[in-house]
Amino acid sequence: MVSKTSYTICFIVLAFTTYGTSARANKFTDMLFPETYTVTLAPAENGSYTIEPKIPADGKVTAGTVLTVKASPSSNYALDVIYYTVQGGMWGTTSYEGFTPTMKISVTKDMLIGATFVEKALVENINVTHDVVYAKPGIKPLKYDVFSPQNAKNLPCIVIVHGGGWSSNNEDIMRGLARELAKGGRYVVFSIDYRWINKLDGETKPTYMHQLIEDVFGAIAHIQENAKKYGADPTRIAVTGDSAGGHLSAAAATLSPLIGDGGFGEREGVYQYMPSYMPKGKSIDQVKKQITDAVKAVAPSYGPARASDFKQFLEQKDQAYWDAISPIEHVPNVSERALPHFIVRGTNDPLVSNAVVQPYVEVLQKAGQKVEYIQVEGAGHAFFDWKPDVTTRSTFVQIGVPYADAMRTFFDSIFYKL
Secondary structure, eight states, X not given: OOOHHHHHHXXXXXXXXXXXXXXXXXXXXXXXXXXXXXXEEOOOSSEEEEEESOOOTTOEEETTOEEEEEEEEOTTEEEEEEEEEEEOSTTSXXXXXXXXXXXXXXXXXXXXXXXXXXXXXXXXXXXXXXXXXEEOSSSSXXXXXXXXXXXXXXXXXXXXXXXXXXXXXXXXXXXXXXXXXXXXXXOEEEEEOOOOSBTTTSOSSOBOHHHHHHHHHHHHHHHHHHGGGGTEEEEXXXXXXXXXXXXXXXXXXXXXXXXXXXXXXXXXXXXXXXXXOOOTTOOHHHHHHHHHHHEEEEEEESOOOSXXXXXXXOSOOOHHHHHHTOGGGOOOOTTTOOOOEEEEEETTOSSSOHHHHHHHHHHHHHTTOOEEEEEETTOOSOTTOOOSSHHHHHHIIIIIHHHHHHHHHHHHHXXXXX
């Protein structure tokens, strides 16, 4: 008597005899033993979510399966995001987020899936516009999100530049800070993205640091052109950012007088920034003046202001290039242009030390600029970030929220003087 197991073995041997050891054999093996990935579900707080098809008890899901995730907030809460997180990226994991109640996710890796919710009172009076494309100088479209208080009219702008080592993240990571700064209905907040440095966007040619600064100028020019549709005043702007975004926000404030069309380092001694976006009908001199005149306050959080403090990210090794992208080298005297600064960093920050920040503070003070520098006792790096993981969100609530409030109060002292 021949067992069923014997028949199965014979069938597989016959199949491989027929298919040979070619790619067709591999395809046949995949049909018999499809690849699976482990899908883990994060517990939900202040809401719930469902997944179809349902995830098996062992979490094993066939590769390529498309999951439909639907999220529902509890009473007095609103959806933040549906997300999935996979291994990889600069910081070890990368999260992908959707802002609508339904998200489709294709299973191509081991992943963690979840949904996060925020108090409705935090968002119910804010109109959020996602993914406004302002330029496409390379592979990826450059975007910003707008957080506009309901019934906004002629409010000052706050432009946020995200961090991530100039090489990761996008505007979404700043949405927690954006919501806090829009709270109270006194500001329209714009959270912007930019190209990543070198070839990390998948470019065939490297993107250099000065081009990231040109992206920030391009975003500001686009925001000024479109500010009124969001209830914002294009002539009153504050810029802020954290970590790499701290550098880029300080650059936006101090380097705008270098906006021009003479090229950047193409001729000896000439370093001029051409914004990635130029409004139609505007000359480069008009854009330079509009941006320079509009920026009234700066809040670069735990970021470097001197290129020698982040030279490992730069392909250029000449001092002239470094000086041209360093805000510390271009601080104006207050008699020429006032640029009041609000700066915070954590005393336990392992990436940006006081020795990195203090020299910039001293140069600002020497130039007569108003500076409020706060070292947050016990805080680490990136406490203004907002990500789906519990640790990042709890850090933001504990540290980011109160210091966002302090930042907003500082901006009030500039834009709402009594």
